[in-house]
Amino acid sequence: MTKLIIILLSAVFINNYVLSRFLGICPFLGVSKKLDSATGMSLAVIFVMLLATAATYPIQFYLLEPNNLGYLQTIVFILVIAALVQLVEITLKRYIPSLHKSLGVYLPLITTNCAVLGVTILNVQDYPVTETTTFWWGFAQSMINSLGSGLGFLLAMVMFSGVRSAIEANDVPKSFKGLPITLVAAAITSLSFLGFGGVIENLFA
């Protein structure tokens, strides 16, 4: 149990996907101008990350590995994620239109989001099924890691949209307008996450 809490907390704070692993930078810079679109995007990312892990983890260990097809990982994962996102979008549109309205627009954007492909590949790498770990334990760890990564993404997006609305009001040098000042602000936001290094280990030591 402690192991799972450690995985969750370190995925949120220490190995934050955006701010320390550089995954999912495009939506981080592109959709973080306003708080509500930032939260909408992040919720969609959490949802797709969980779903993608739930689909790709069994595929890796029940389909690819037993048949020595491990090398097909990249192709299979990206196709599964793309198909899954399409399927979810169609389903939501048909059955839960209200949810589709708030999350739907962000879903297709996520297909080519490296954070989602990244989390699925890292999960099968970091929490594999071996002689000593059962499938379900690895699966639980992977799901918790995906949840933590998604929450970390949400945290970074929400924090950063606040930072950006503060920048809007400032007088920025001409050549720094737009992307450069956003990146410098991201650097400072990411600096604040460096402070979490070592916290989790000591918390449960």
Added chain:
Amino acid sequence: MNTLQNFSKGLVKENPVLVLVLGTCPTLATSTSVTNALGMGAAATVVLLCSNIVISALRKIIPDKVRIPCYIVLIAGFVTAVQMLVKAFAPALDQSLGIYLPLIVVNCIILGRAEMFANKNKVFDSAVDGLGMGAGFTLALVLMATIREVFGNGTFMGMPIPVLSDNHISILTMAPGGFFVFGLLIAAVNKFSKSKPKKKDFGCAGCPSAELCGKAGCDIAKKEAAVND
């Protein structure tokens, strides 16, 4: 457009990283050392070259409606091949690039060139375009990695530099330094580019995957722009 122009536009005028702002994730993540940057640049260039050639050769066969999934499968195939080659011949590079090697699949530069260039042009031109864009990507990566490694670690490709190795600014090799150096570089490009660069704001207008997402994100971006104006 002659061949030379076709090649050189990727280096400076339409540099994929510094002007078009594509492929930010690998740029930030693998520019911690010059060796990593060269490795990443080479791997992406090979994938870009191969995918441009094949997509251009198949441009009349692939039906328009399913072209994006076709491109993704082709690109994923080449990425897998490159991944296996790197694992076999440069295991140290494989270790240091880690997850970013398979993630070349979702690098916008590659899908972007397929969508913007290779599916409209002849095989030879597409190959030249792929090489040029790959070289531009590598150039930007190496430039950024040089700044980060020289000042952040006091070394260049692992060789220590006399004064700097004792007074290095380690933060530059960490995550915040990546964002910071990238911001400075783009500011420098903005400052020194004489002709107003086509202001493709990051996010949607310049996003090659816009087609893929049915421009869903563009509506969000447009709405935000309207609110901000």
